[in-house]
Amino acid sequence: MATAESQLDRCAILVMSLGEDAAGEVFKYLSSREVQQIGGAMANLKQITRSDVDQVLEDFRQEADQFMAVTLGSDDYIRSVLTKALGTDRAAGLIEDILEAGDSGNGIDALNWLDPNSVAELISQEHPQIIATILVHLERDRASAVLALLNERLRNDVMLRIATFGGVQPAALVELTDVLNDMLSGQGAKRSKMGGVRTAAEILNLMSSAEEDAVVANLRDLDSDLAQRIVDEMFVFDNLADVEDAAIQMILKEIDTASLTIALKGAPEELRAKFFKNMSNRAAEMLRDDLEAQGPIRISKVEEEQKNILLIARKLAEAGQITLGRPGNDEYV
Secondary structure (H helix, E strand, C coil): CCCCCCHHHHHHHHHHHHCHHHHHHHHCCCCHHHHHHHHHHHHHCCCCCHHHHHHHHHHHHHHHHHHHHCECEHHHHHHHHHHHHHCHHHHHHHHHHHHHHCCCCEHHHHHHHCCHHHHHHHHCCCCHHHHHHHHCCCCHHHHHHHHHCCCHHHHHHHHHHHHCCCCCCHHHHHHHHHHCCCCECCCCCCCCCCCCHHHHHHHHHCCCHHHHHHHHHHHHHHCHHHHHHHHHHCCCHHHHHHCCHHHHHHHHHHCCHHHHHHHCCCCCHHHHHHHHHCCCHHHHHHHHHHHHHCCCCCHHHHHHHHHHHHHHHHHHHHCCCCCCECCCCCCEC
16 A cells, blocks of 8 residues: 555554564553554555555654643644544533643553552452442443452442542542652542442443442442442343334444344344344344354353343443433433
């Protein structure tokens, strides 16, 4: 090819030019979806010329120099980059959040780069309110994985605090700053965006069924009304049967057939039909054959694949590409 045909191709060429060791280090900082996309682009690249590689490297050098040179006036740079990437409407809210924080960066985001075991080890001995404060700031899948590593009594206590969380209190911030070795600055949290019933439901959705049931049962004993509100907010795999066909089609583009085959093991016929309907006739027939041919599968494996698909669906919803509505509810998750 004479020139890189897309940003993804350019990424693929850049990574391939780094060598195996350096490329491996880069992939450690990417999501599984990003790794899959770049890996696919690498596999599809044909007839790359030396001039292609030189051009991509030169472009990267210039962009890196521009990025490193950003100091004064960086607010304008952030606005420009995010607006180009996300569009004016979607970028507006994010720009507001970033610039409103000013110089008091939220160092807790660094915990999203650690494995759940490391995070759990770091916070497990802290006060449940401190743990809840940390978890509501983490990515939902990371928070769920960390919560699953806590003992049952602590897990239940923390989930109750997450569900009733109203923002970061000054005293909690002081303790949290000590725990994270000054990773956090002293800014306040936006009460409308952190914690609450929705956050608790999103975290619970990503836990195993046994852990989820235990937490909900405990919450019912402590506050039955609160527990019911959390359950009402939860969106489970079977609820995909109620979303729009266009949303199912978008989800199908992001998942592989092997994962879907396992996730649909024992699923209601209505849900299976929903996926069949939104696939080509050939793909649907192959999926039916795979479902009929597959042997027994551990429930834990089925739940894992279902939660992976739900995670993809939620990310699409958060990006504004689909909506995941609950029957009889005008709100979305």
